[in-house]
Amino acid sequence: MVKPERRTRADVVAAIAIAAVVAVTAGLVWWTSDARATINRPAADPIPPLVNAKVLPTSLTQLWTAPSPKTTAPLVVAASVVTGDGSAMQGRDPLTGSPVWTYARTDLDLCGVSWVYQYAVAVYPDTRGCGQVSTIDAKTGQRGPARTAYADPQVKLSSDGTAVLSAGDSRLELWRSDMVRMLSYGSLDAKIKPGTPTLPLCRLESAAASSSMVAVLEACPNQDDLRLTLLRPAEDEDTPELKYVTQSGVGVDSGAQVVAVSDTTTAVYVPTPKPVVNIVDETGATTASMPLARPASANATASRAGDLITWWTGDSVMVFSANGIQYKYTVAPAGVNTPLGPATAMAGRLLVPVTGGYDVFDPLTGKGDRHIPLQRPPSSDAVVPAVAGSTVLEQRGDEIVALG
Secondary structure (H helix, E strand, O other): OOOOOOOOHHHHHHHHHHHHHHHHHHHHHHHOOOOOOEEEEOOOOOOOOOOOOOOOOOOOOEEEEEEOOOOOOOEEEOOEEEEEEOOEEEEEOOOOOOEEEEEEEOOOOOOEEEEEOOEEEEEEEEOOEEEEEEEEEOOOOOEEEEEEOOOOOOOEEEEOOOOEEEEOOOEEEEEOOOOOEEEEEEOOOOOOOOOOOOOOOOEEEEEEEOOOOEEEEEEOOOOOEEEEEEEEOOOOOOOOEEEEEEEEEEEOOOOOEEEEEOOOEEEEEEOOOOOEEEEEEOOOOEEEEEEOOOOOOOOOEEEEEOOEEEEEOOOOEEEEEOOOOOEEEEEOOEOOEOEOOOOEEEOOEEEEEEOOEEEEEOOOOOOEEEEEEOOOOOOOOOEEEEEEOOEEEEEEOOEEEEEO
């Protein structure tokens, strides 16, 4: 029988030293990790689904307010009203405004907040730009899929509910609900494939997306006119299908913008030589044009209202079908009531925020129905509405206001 080896004092000291190094290393990794800087407080119980309002209110009063400078419209996600302020994204009770779940980073402020299906989407910065993405199931407050990527230092987030578009000045990405990248376009921090440019060829001025197409207006070197670029996801997300459409007579600083995108169609506002909204198909051909009485405001904003897309021009609301983006009608100023923002849908009617409250319309014909009075403080910001059950929500600048 082989005699067992004896453990020496040096062996014990070495073992203790190794254990100490491992413990210190593990502690340092934890201390500098994102996990230590993350606060995640799920909901105590799953949030019950909303009950859609069957009738419109006869009047509206303020229920609660919450700061939300990191959103551009009220986000109603799986029965939670999602707000973003500082480093925290929160899901709130629509009736009381009380937080039911919270996700926050103690070391970083939000770049922005969006949504897709049942997930609230929080985007944070790191050394590669606004590319740290976390999702929260808005029903429970539990963590969902995440991703990280190269991005611009500032991005604009938008969603049609099926995909999230993150667009900066030099780069954009389109993400699925599982945060897998469907499409990317623009500059890269390093060449990852032969022939892929590392520097932006053009500056991205305005962009919008559906799950199957992205439209972006670009200002390109040595070109006086903007270019509309239509992008479709391909097998290789870094090389999407492209279609370039020159916007003749539309200058780089004209204020043109992409209004909305469907699967095959894009609505584009161009202010020169005369203000007009053009409907462009997937081949780049303009199939319809709707002139505006005056140029749109720099704060012009679009929103989804049921099966409609509405675009507030600054004093009117243009209404399009969401399927194929076909123009339907325009809600113009009437007497002392001027539209203050795009529309929302409630109890089968179209609600347009106006100077003295809300004007109600038949969504099919645009015929006026009634007026719901509401007093708001004067502001130059657009009023962007949404509905959560029987609660009407408004994004007013950096604040969410709930009405009931």
